[in-house]
Each structure stands twice: as C-alpha cells, then as structure tokens.
Amino acid sequence: MTRLVALMACALLLAVPSVPAHAEDAPQERQISIDNFTFTPAEITVPRGTRVVWTNHDDIPHMVVDAANPKAVKSPPMDTGDAYARRFDAPGTYRYFCSLHPHMQGTIIVR
Numbered sequence: 001m002t003r004l005v006a007l008m009a010c011a012l013l014l015a016v017p018s019v020p021a022h023a024e025d026a027p028q029e030r031q032i033s034i035d036n037f038t039f040t041p042a043e044i045t046v047p048r049g050t051r052v053v054w055t056n057h058d059d060i061p062h063m064v065v066d067a068a069n070p071k072a073v074k075s076p077p078m079d080t081g082d083a084y085a086r087r088f089d090a091p092g093t094y095r096y097f098c099s100l101h102p103h104m105q106g107t108i109i110v111r
Helices: 003-013
Strands: 029-035 038-040 043-046 052-057 084-087 094-096 101-110
Touching: 038 094, 038 101, 043 052
Parallel strands: 029 052, 043 101
Antiparallel strands: 029 038, 052 084, 094 101
C-alpha cells in the first residue's frame, strides 16, 4: 500500500507543471501597440529577460528597428495584424523607430 501511495505521489508531481520559486523568475511579456503611426506605450522599463511584442493595428505596414550597429532590433515588414517579438536579456536603453516612418519612435529600458 505504501508503495502504491508513493507511486501515485510521483505521478501527481510529474503531471503538475513546474512553477518558478519566485515571481521575478517567471518570464515576462510586454505588449506595444502600433496604431495611428504611434508606438503605445512609447517608453517602457522592463526587467532583463522580458519578451516585448509589437503588434501592428494600422492599415499600412510598419517595421521596428534600432539605430545600433549591429542591430539589436530589426523586424520584417509587419502588415495589419502582424506581430514581432524580441527578448531583451542585456540591460541598457534601446531606442527604436519605424524604418518606413522614422517619426515613429519608442524606447525600451532594460534593468
């Protein structure tokens, strides 16, 4: 009987997905909306490891690129409803813009 209980406990542990020990260990995601030729929010501060997702809600294509060389951020052209994601693992300030419409600008600060 004890062996059966131990086997059932092991099976239960295997069936339960693992949960990070601390909330700060959990992967994070932030959304940036592209709408009306604007990145919203225009500036965000995120912890390292955050995945940032840009989604185009405009009726025309947009691209997300930074001015760094080599580029840390460079999306393909995104049509309406398309999204581009990038994980930010290194601390720093990432200034980006739409290479098709350079007046569209945003900033990501990674702590």
